[in-house]
Amino acid sequence: MANGFYWKLAVHNVKNNRVMYGPYFFASTVMSAVYFIILNVVFNRSIANMSYGATIQAMFTLGIVVMTLFAIGYIFYINGFLIRRRKKEFALYGILGLEKRHVLRIIIWENVIVNGCSLIAGLLSGAVLGKLVMFCLLRVLSTAPGSYYQISLPALLLTCFTFGIIFIATTCYNALQVHLARPVDLLHGAKKGEKKLRGVIPLSLLGLLILAFAYILAIVVESPGIAISLFWPDVILVIIATWLLFVVGCYFVLSRLQKNKKFYYRPENFITVSGLLHRLRRNASGLANICILSTMVIVTVSCCTALFFGQESILRQWHPADVIIGFVDQGETAAQVMQQAWQLSEETAAQSGLQLTLVEQLTPSELTSTHYSGIFGEHQSSDYSYLAFNVQGNSEEITPWLANLLSQLPKTGSSGYIYSEIFSERAESYALYGGLLFLGVFFALLFLTNTVLIIYFRQVSESYDDRRRFVIMQQVGMDDQAVKQTIQRQIRTVFLLPLLGALLHAAAASPMLITMLEAFQLYNSWVTLACVAGTGLAFIVFYLLVCKLTARTCYSMLKC
Amino acid sequence: MVLLQAVDLVKTYSGRLGGRRYSALDKVNFQVEQGEFTAVMGASGSGKTTLLNLLASLDKPSQGDVILNGQSFRSIDERRLAAFRRQNLGFVFQDYNLLDTFTVRDNILLPLVLNRAAVEDMEKRLIPLASRLGLESLLDKFPYEISGGEQQRTAVARAMITNPKLLLADEPTGALDSRSSANLLDIFSEFNAQGQTIVMVTHSAFAASFSSRVLFIQDGRLLTEIYRGDEPRRAFFDRLVNASSSLMDGGANVG
Numbered sequence A: 001m002a003n004g005f006y007w008k009l010a011v012h013n014v015k016n017n018r019v020m021y022g023p024y025f026f027a028s029t030v031m032s033a034v035y036f037i038i039l040n041v042v043f044n045r046s047i048a049n050m051s052y053g054a055t056i057q058a059m060f061t062l063g064i065v066v067m068t069l070f071a072i073g074y075i076f077y078i079n080g081f082l083i084r085r086r087k088k089e090f091a092l093y094g095i096l097g098l099e100k101r102h103v104l105r106i107i108i109w110e111n112v113i114v115n116g117c118s119l120i121a122g123l124l125s126g127a128v129l130g131k132l133v134m135f136c137l138l139r140v141l142s143t144a145p146g147s148y149y150q151i152s153l154p155a156l157l158l159t160c161f162t163f164g165i166i167f168i169a170t171t172c173y174n175a176l177q178v179h180l181a182r183p184v185d186l187l188h189g190a191k192k193g194e195k196k197l198r199g200v201i202p203l204s205l206l207g208l209l210i211l212a213f214a215y216i217l218a219i220v221v222e223s224p225g226i227a228i229s230l231f232w233p234d235v236i237l238v239i240i241a242t243w244l245l246f247v248v249g250c251y252f253v254l255s256r257l258q259k260n261k262k263f264y265y266r267p268e269n270f271i272t273v274s275g276l277l278h279r280l281r282r283n284a285s286g287l288a289n290i291c292i293l294s295t296m297v298i299v300t301v302s303c304c305t306a307l308f309f310g311q312e313s314i315l316r317q318w319h320p321a322d323v324i325i326g327f328v329d330q331g332e333t334a335a336q337v338m339q340q341a342w343q344l345s346e347e348t349a350a351q352s353g354l355q356l357t358l359v360e361q362l363t364p365s366e367l368t369s370t371h372y373s374g375i376f377g378e379h380q381s382s383d384y385s386y387l388a389f390n391v392q393g394n395s396e397e398i399t400p401w402l403a404n405l406l407s408q409l410p411k412t413g414s415s416g417y418i419y420s421e422i423f424s425e426r427a428e429s430y431a432l433y434g435g436l437l438f439l440g441v442f443f444a445l446l447f448l449t450n451t452v453l454i455i456y457f458r459q460v461s462e463s464y465d466d467r468r469r470f471v472i473m474q475q476v477g478m479d480d481q482a483v484k485q486t487i488q489r490q491i492r493t494v495f496l497l498p499l500l501g502a503l504l505h506a507a508a509a510s511p512m513l514i515t516m517l518e519a520f521q522l523y524n525s526w527v528t529l530a531c532v533a534g535t536g537l538a539f540i541v542f543y544l545l546v547c548k549l550t551a552r553t554c555y556s557m558l559k560c
Numbered sequence B: 001m002v003l004l005q006a007v008d009l010v011k012t013y014s015g016r017l018g019g020r021r022y023s024a025l026d027k028v029n030f031q032v033e034q035g036e037f038t039a040v041m042g043a044s045g046s047g048k049t050t051l052l053n054l055l056a057s058l059d060k061p062s063q064g065d066v067i068l069n070g071q072s073f074r075s076i077d078e079r080r081l082a083a084f085r086r087q088n089l090g091f092v093f094q095d096y097n098l099l100d101t102f103t104v105r106d107n108i109l110l111p112l113v114l115n116r117a118a119v120e121d122m123e124k125r126l127i128p129l130a131s132r133l134g135l136e137s138l139l140d141k142f143p144y145e146i147s148g149g150e151q152q153r154t155a156v157a158r159a160m161i162t163n164p165k166l167l168l169a170d171e172p173t174g175a176l177d178s179r180s181s182a183n184l185l186d187i188f189s190e191f192n193a194q195g196q197t198i199v200m201v202t203h204s205a206f207a208a209s210f211s212s213r214v215l216f217i218q219d220g221r222l223l224t225e226i227y228r229g230d231e232p233r234r235a236f237f238d239r240l241v242n243a244s245s246s247l248m249d250g251g252a253n254v255g
């Protein structure tokens, strides 16, 4: 048979399965676009030449590693989902007399079409959106005139390479699936019964215990160093607990409800409880994944925003005043010298259009206390008198003015003066935390897209089955309105559960986040709390919106 | 006493393309007496399912009316229809239509739960019915764990548990082998012997031979009816086969 035949059949299949292939296409497009953009940032020369550009690029390189792992896992996940749904179709081909190798050819063509198109679309949108992303990045970093977005060949090749490998791997996986299965199995495979769950009570208890332990750990830990080293183990504990609780915990609660006859055999509860039980059993792992991904989004974004918005507070830990100049304390001369220095500073500042405000009380003992001691290092600060002031005005004027001032300062004794200033560190901090925020938001977007897609796939597969149930219940004598309501109630419960879980996790994690951020000198826990709360709220709104939209689109798609 | 009356039932479907109208039922009139076991027999596409759906109030006729126990379906408000259906009618379908989220027990109890029956009452009705249908040992299994015949018996139990005035069955043996078919039809006859009114739609003369009266339908029109009288089932079956081959050019299935 001519190759054109398989090609046509493949095109036809992709079109027919667009309800499923569409989101798959979208997911891999987004993934490759993001990958391409990040790679372009990593390979960008003009960023490398920026001050602290190296820090940003190192951070993004780490991001690439995480992304690659994530992309592999995720694309395999949706691919598996797609293939399982289509097994019946493949069986039909077999029964209609297409040999396995013919089916294989069709599958390979389908994969080539979908993956090829999504890679091209990803690269194109990466190239276009990259400009926008770069613009935002530079704004957030608030530095670097002269940096520009540049598409680099290595980035292009590396993206094609990575996704090429992933696509080849999924194609092989699909081919293997078709190869291993016999038509009979395939036909029956779709409707396999659920196995009875064993050890429900101990496993639920175990899940609860692990979760409680992880939460307590997150709440009681006090030292930032320990918090950082315990963070990942704690995350893993929470993931295990989430899985256990979704898979067996919900089952346990619902089957308890089912045993209570007076409660269970009422119209409102009867259908809801058994429907929920059924849904949760089929979707437990998907829901657990949604919960975990959502938690990751909330935690990542709130950490990054906390660091970004808290960086002033961090800087202030080190710099109680913008500029501090210390003179060796030699009785009255020091006071005179300081007076002179202050006058000089004010005059030069006025010439540059800057305003200075004296920071009055800054005792030597304050400066030697824990946070500041690092700045003046080995100098015995009690030997010094300090002149401390804040600077206001055009930030571009500040650096030249400061250099000029320092060269003109009077000296006392042999050692001259020591000083510290906030400006260069602020720039560095913007580069670091701005880059971090940027990366965080990027990842959050990625996680979100994927969460949305999991939700979508869940909804689609559910609504297929729902239609059948809908009809049967009407036949048995439930009115349309009631049927719709119970089904919607079930769907709502099912999708609210992961959201509630994620919010609970995030709330329990926030003490640990506060402690961890102290390692970054962010002692203002209110900033962290506000960021967690803000992110949580934004996430709730987003999540509910997504559930509504996906539910609506997929029901309307299935009806026509 | 007349339990069910179909009055000038017409059902037309407008075609998807161009709106050419196709009439699936054309002025169907008949009556079913209380306690009768009526079969409607016809070839594929003759309008049997369409007719049954109208009798079941699952669909609305284009013209005409159905009257059950003196109550016209047209006079029942849309919102009350579901409750009416679940209190007066029981259904059995070709493809069982059990809910896979429920165990056999809960599938059977579903209509009672919707009627807000008391839990003790449910048990009282369930146990004898289940034992009569041979379902006692299967009550806690799920539909996909039991055979087709068992699923169909579950569907019968679900239809019968509310003691409906009328039991409607659409091709109930369509998916069963001959032994489970005979088993199911015996159950129907038994119910009928105890006074249950049944209307069953089928294309098979074998299934129809269990009834007490057979209506023949072709192209949406009732052709004739044949009463069984005191005849044994085998003889009635032979008569039905002869009648259907002469009436419908061999359109009906002997099996």
Ligand SMILES: Nc1ncnc2c1ncn2[C@@H]1O[C@H](COP(=O)(O)OP(=O)(O)OP(=O)(O)O)[C@@H](O)[C@H]1O
Binding pocket: B013, B014, B022, B024, B042, B043, B044, B045, B046, B047, B048, B049, B050, B051, B203
């Ligand atoms: N929803 C519909 N829209 C258009 N035409 C329909 C519809 N439902 C049924 N028909 C047509 O009405 C006619 C009667 O259909 P019906 O399902 O009642 O046949 P049947 O006697 O039950 O056949 P079978 O024994 O194969 O089940 C058929 O020709 C069918 O094509």
Ligand SMILES: [Mg+2]
Binding pocket: B048, B049, B050, B171
């Ligand atoms: Mg039919």
